[in-house]
Amino acid sequence: MSLESVQSAVARFVEQARAGADEGPVLIATDFDGVLAPLGDDPSASRPTVAAAAALVRLARLPHERLRLALVSGRHLETLAQLALAPSGTILVGSHGAERGEIRQDPSEDSSTRLPDVERAPFDLVPEQEALLRDVTTGLDEIVENVDGAWVERKPSAAVLHTRLSTETDAETVSTRAVALGERLGAHVMSGKNVVEIAVVETSKGEALLALREELGATVVFYMGDDVTDERAFAVLGADDLTVKVGSGETAALVRVADTDEAADLLADLADALEHALA
Structure with missing residues (x-):
């Protein structure tokens, strides 16, 4: 879709977030590979772009009663934490929803020089x-x-x-x-x-997002993804939410951006708007 369509959708979403700010937080969630980090031949080398990482830090600094940030990925939880180097307070959803955790590192410490401290939700197989x-x-x-x-x-x-x-x-x-x-x-x-x-556990990114939304009491949800597995998340969100497809291909998302650079620009624009709307 055109840039104007994206801007219009973001403006509508931010207004919905502002209107519900006293009722519950806005949930900003995004896939990792192909969205924050460009796809490559070596999965272990994936890292978020500088612009995407900076936008995540800005979003994470907003009060948690106003905004929660989540990364939703097919990656194993520990791998996601190590590669994404997400800011403190970020909720991590790994293995398409089978794993959950939260980054608990001290934001005063340099997270680039040590492994993230992840508080992991209990997980066992029968x-x-x-x-x-x-x-x-x-x-x-x-x-x-x-x-x-x-x-x-x-x-x-x-x-x-x-x-x-x-x-x-x-x-x-x-x-x-x-x-x-x-x-x-x-x-x-x-x-x-x-x-x-x-x-061996039935789950999906869509189920994970719905569960997270209910748990947080989130009023509106933003979700951005690039893969077939992200379509399950796009499909379960509502008219007041904002879903964004990164790249080409058929999609149920409301708007589209071309690549990881445009995805980072969109996150930065969202941070700009929400910093004012949720202040």
């Missing part, structure tokens, strides 16, 4: 889920054996096939086999950009 996860992981390991550029990531409640570095033919083949494996085992399959995640 024995049946543990057995299923072992079967899923073993099956994916067998699928990627001798396939160049394909590898398996292990999470507390899922295993993930990554194919970003594979040939197009190999990626299609192993992804199809991974989906079939998950369906055969009765697990929960989610396909995204160059990934197939097979989880």
